[in-house]
Amino acid sequence: MAIYLDHAATTPLRGEVLDAMLPYLKEGFGNPSSSHSYGRVARAALDDAHDGVAARLNAQAREIVFTSGGTEANNLALKGGAWAGKARGHRIVSTAVEHHAVGHTLRYLEKFGFEVVELPVDRYGRVDPDQIDAAITDKTILVSVMLANNEVGTIQPVTEIGRRVRAHKDVLFHVDAVQAAPYVEIDVEALSVDLLSLAAHKFEGPKGIGALYVRHGTHMLAQQQGGTQERYRRAGTENVPGAVGFATAYELSCAERPETARRLRRQRDRLKTAVLGVDGTELTGHPRERLPGLLSIVVRDADGSAIAMSLDLEGIACSVGSACTTGSTEVSHVLTAMGYPEEEARGALRLSLGRTTTDAEVETACDVVPRVVASMRVGALAVAADPLGQGVGV
């Protein structure tokens, strides 16, 4: 199998997590809403999952709403928060580098009369907390800022932003922590958040299960109508094995976080030195305030998708940016917002390491990636210098 350097897209399911889930896919299959013994077994597992996740976030069990993933958690937070605040105002403040699960949801809300202000970021992808403060008016009901960017790994100053938002009465603060969760300690009190999104498949949990933290007392309208599940905030029979998998994976990830982050930083820096040794490459995102395992670059005079495809043939699985934009010809809105011209943004490449990445894999990548990047660049330069193929040397 190829060396997997795309952990920002998704991670493998951890063995211990599968083991914890299996009983609820087998004999513990009951519906938590049933009052008989099968239901009670499932209910107990679901309650434990709420407890476990809440404890790791410094939250209360009743503040955790399990969803189908990060996208749904973001949709629920933004639509639920916006509709609930409609009587007070219509202005939502966010940034130009959010994941589409936030950005496209905000576009949708604009169709219903909400005004969305997308703040610019600096060259490293960071938003200025002063600008957030300045953008909040008496019509503002919601601020949404991601904790860490999925394409370039930049960590936003969310603690400082939370402090600013908190000073404005009745403005909800939502944080998309989907990408940050395995690597950044999350304490909902320290961050002063009202709403916070997570997805299990980013920390070796199963796909199709996420969670939204909803601060007790937050007015948020449910976006699915039906049953009373998740305290009326998310109707539908609960995904009990998923919730158990989420909680198990998050508990393991949190317990090992300092050690994992230290190792990933070392491995990533080794790979960074090797890759940035190639002419025409540049690190994207913040040099220090970034996710420990994420190396994002632009390669001048080259096409990131072509490089990723060549790397795939050479046994390295990575991506150009977010998994969701792969396959589209659209250039990254994140790099564009960071001030990269379109032709440079087309040379984007993302290598993301994870807890299971070995030193031996990193060494192989240190040989293969620079060689492939250099060859693709030379190829691109050769075409540029000799468009008719008449043999001009490079």
Ligand SMILES: Cc1ncc(COP(=O)(O)O)c(C=O)c1O
């Ligand atoms: C920052 C961020 N938010 C939201 C999502 C969407 O999460 P999911 O794929 O679980 O729906 C992703 C997925 O890559 C992400 O990186």
